[in-house]
Amino acid sequence: MIENNEKPTKYFCNLEKRHYIDKLITKLEIENSEIITDHKEIMRNVTLFYETLYSNIDNELNTEIDFKNIIDSHVIEKVNEPSRISMERKITIDEATAYLKKMKKDKVPDPMVSQQNFIKCFG
Numbered sequence: 001m002i003e004n005n006e007k008p009t010k011y012f013c014n015l016e017k018r019h020y021i022d023k024l025i026t027k028l029e030i031e032n033s034e035i036i037t038d039h040k041e042i043m044r045n046v047t048l049f050y051e052t053l054y055s056n057i058d059n060e061l062n063t064e065i066d067f068k069n070i071i072d073s074h075v076i077e078k079v080n081e082p083s084r085i086s087m088e089r090k091i092t093i094d095e096a097t098a099y100l101k102k103m104k105k106d107k108v109p110d111p112m113v114s115q116q117n118f119i120k121c122f123g
Helices: 010-023 039-053 067-073 081-088 093-102 116-122
Strands: none
Touching: none
């Protein structure tokens, strides 16, 4: 990045050239412990590795999950009437204030919610 009308010098161009070489993969050991050094072959293997990694071919990832059986296998207690009524009521100012005071500084409960510091100051 060039700032304030700076011009790249020969020194910095050579430095970048040297660092570029350090960024290259010059040897790669593949699955059968074979070491490859050909750049095109290395690139082909790296590409194949990531294509395989991010593909949906893996049977474990593609198995259909029977959510009904998972849900049915867990015992989920129903909420009793007094608890339901308590949870459906509006939150009081005191409850909200107590919650905000317990929060760590510079943390938000949700990315869409304003900073709790702002709420503490102006709420």
